[in-house]
Amino acid sequence: MSPQQGIEHVTDKRIRQTLVRMTLIGLAYYAGAWIGVHQTITPEGIAVLWPPNAVLLAAFLVLPFRQWPAVAVAALCAELAADLPSFPLPAALAFGLINLLETSVAAWLIRHFTGGEFSFRHLRNGACFLLFGPLLSSTVAALLGAGVYLALGRADSSYLMLWRLWWFGDALGLLLLTPLFVTLWQRLASRHPLRFSLAGGAELLLLWVATVLIGMLAFVQDTPTQLSFHFSPILLVPLGIWSALRFGVAGATLTVSLIASLAVGHLTRGIYPYPGIEPQDAVWVTQEYLAIVAVLSVGLAILLHEIAQQRLTLIRQDNELKAQNSLLEARIAERTADLEHANQALQQANTQLEKVATTDFLTGFPNRRHFETQAQRELNRLALDQSKAALIMFDLDHFKSINDIHGHEAGDAVLRELVAPVQAALRPSDLFARLGGEEFVILLSHANRQQARHVAERIRDALGALEIVQGTTRIHVSASFGVAQWDGSADLHRLIQQADMALYRAKGSGRNCVMT
Numbered sequence: 207m208s209p210q211q212g213i214e215h216v217t218d219k220r221i222r223q224t225l226v227r228m229t230l231i232g233l234a235y236y237a238g239a240w241i242g243v244h245q246t247i248t249p250e251g252i253a254v255l256w257p258p259n260a261v262l263l264a265a266f267l268v269l270p271f272r273q274w275p276a277v278a279v280a281a282l283c284a285e286l287a288a289d290l291p292s293f294p295l296p297a298a299l300a301f302g303l304i305n306l307l308e309t310s311v312a313a314w315l316i317r318h319f320t321g322g323e324f325s326f327r328h329l330r331n332g333a334c335f336l337l338f339g340p341l342l343s344s345t346v347a348a349l350l351g352a353g354v355y356l357a358l359g360r361a362d363s364s365y366l367m368l369w370r371l372w373w374f375g376d377a378l379g380l381l382l383l384t385p386l387f388v389t390l391w392q393r394l395a396s397r398h399p400l401r402f403s404l405a406g407g408a409e410l411l412l413l414w415v416a417t418v419l420i421g422m423l424a425f426v427q428d429t430p431t432q433l434s435f436h437f438s439p440i441l442l443v444p445l446g447i448w449s450a451l452r453f454g455v456a457g458a459t460l461t462v463s464l465i466a467s468l469a470v471g472h473l474t475r476g477i478y479p480y481p482g483i484e485p486q487d488a489v490w491v492t493q494e495y496l497a498i499v500a501v502l503s504v505g506l507a508i509l510l511h512e513i514a515q516q517r518l519t520l521i522r523q524d525n526e527l528k529a530q531n532s533l534l535e536a537r538i539a540e541r542t543a544d545l546e547h548a549n550q551a552l553q554q555a556n557t558q559l560e561k562v563a564t565t566d567f568l569t570g571f572p573n574r575r576h577f578e579t580q581a582q583r584e585l586n587r588l589a590l591d592q593s594k595a596a597l598i599m600f601d602l603d604h605f606k607s608i609n610d611i612h613g614h615e616a617g618d619a620v621l622r623e624l625v626a627p628v629q630a631a632l633r634p635s636d637l638f639a640r641l642g643g644e645e646f647v648i649l650l651s652h653a654n655r656q657q658a659r660h661v662a663e664r665i666r667d668a669l670g671a672l673e674i675v676q677g678t679t680r681i682h683v684s685a686s687f688g689v690a691q692w693d694g695s696a697d698l699h700r701l702i703q704q705a706d707m708a709l710y711r712a713k714g715s716g717r718n719c720v721m722t
């Protein structure tokens with residue numbers, strides 16, 4: 207299908223739809239007018255309710271604005287068809303225009319103040335309908351309609367009486383039938399027009415059977431000789447409430463319509479419900495009664511629907527909130543895990559950094575800086591205890607020659623391998639560090655000069671026995687030692703200086719010896 211053909215197809219479909227709707231509305235309007243004239247007029251000539259305007263208002267409420275002119279034409283034709291046998295053309299035209307004005311103004315105001323798609327599902331919509339429909343538009347239309355009646359010269363009533371007749375009939379028609387038509391229209395247009403369970407159907411049947419039975423008794427003016435119990439129309443109110451509670455707006459509008467048809471059926475046959483009052487007043491009271499039943503039942507149904515909707519919205523919002531909460535919790539857990547991970551990595555990096563900062567990279571033993579910190583702390587502790595300590599410094603002999611002869615790598619290997627025998631000669635509490643180059647230092651806690659000298663000799667022997675294998679070469683080393691006794695007050699640097707001077711003397715005395 208080409209785009210042009212597509213557009214034509216859509217246009218044809220719209221025209222067809224509009225024509226079908228015009229026909230349906232015209233027929234419904236005509237049927238309403240016929241029922242209004244033939245089925246709702248009491249022997250006193252009072253039209254209890256006027257249905258065609260309810261058809262028109264429902265159409266204006268549910269159809270798009272662009273279809274309003276078609277609706278108006280259909281309604282006008284139907285009005286003329288219904289009126290012309292009994293009224294002259296100008297009067298029929300005037301009635302049609304008044305009805306159109308009443309319903310279109312009401313629909314425009316209702317839709318303007320409710321916004322969006324209209325339905326009897328919100329209290330605001332119900333209130334706007336009540337205000338702008340039966341209360342406002344019908345009142346004003348009745349002023350015009352009564353004027354036309356008076357102008358025709360056929361009425362034997364006063365203008366005020368004619369206005370009241372018109373208003374009550376119109377308003378009651380709108381009140382009882384517009385919610386029914388709108389709700390049924392929307393039900394039929396929806397995907398699931400009828401959703402009924404067997405139990406629900408049975409309950410509805412019971413409700414309507416009860417309504418018919420009570421209605422047959424309630425709208426009859428009984429005399430004391432008939433029944434000792436007076437069936438008042440008030441007995442039907444609980445049934446209206448029942449329908450609202452159990453069957454929503456659709457059920458309530460149908461039940462109210464059933465009650466209305468029972469009431470109207472009796473009134474038109476000259477049977478009046480209220481004992482002791484004039485027939486005309488009984489009609490007024492019945493009209494008021496029907497209006498109250500309609501407002502109560504349909505209003506309650508709308509209120510319940512709105513509460514249920516709000517409950518659903520709350521549940522949905524609550525679920526969304528819960529979902530967002532769990533999402534948030536998951537994110538927080540994720541972030542916390544990330545943070546813990548980062549924290550661990552940071553701690554590892556810190557430990558690594560601290561190790562690098564305090565360790566000699568070649569031997570893996572404390573470096574000078576770390577030794578100085580540790581040793582100073584140890585001396586402070588020993589000073590408090592008034593304990594002894596001694597310091598050994600040793601330096602490999604002719605290390606330069608090892609580097610020169612065997613290479614720097616071999617020199618490194620010597621430095622690495624001497625650590626184990628030195629450590630083996632020490633206690634775990636002794637502090638051993640590489641000061642730099644081929645120079646090492648040892649702090650011996652609780653040791654005097656003599657004990658330190660023994661340790662130094664033990665290390666010297668161990669180093670002398672050390673054989674470092676480099677390929678085919680075997681390297682032997684010796685070291686010179688300087689020992690200093692801590693005097694308990696001198697600081698670490700002075701102690702190192704004294705040991706260094708002793709070491710210097712050892713070097714001067716031919717090396718491979720211990721000097722104190």
Ligand SMILES: Nc1nc2c(ncn2[C@@H]2O[C@H](COP(=O)(O)OP(=O)(O)OP(=O)(O)O)[C@@H](O)[C@H]2O)c(=O)[nH]1
Pocket residue numbers: 568601602603604605606607609613614615616617618621642643644713717
């Ligand atoms: N392989 C190697 N050599 C080092 C390292 N640190 C210092 N040296 C070398 O150690 C040597 C020290 O030489 P000197 O200070 O002359 O001392 P010596 O040759 O041991 O002579 P005396 O101490 O007087 O017996 C230098 O050649 C430095 O380059 C190191 O980490 N690895």
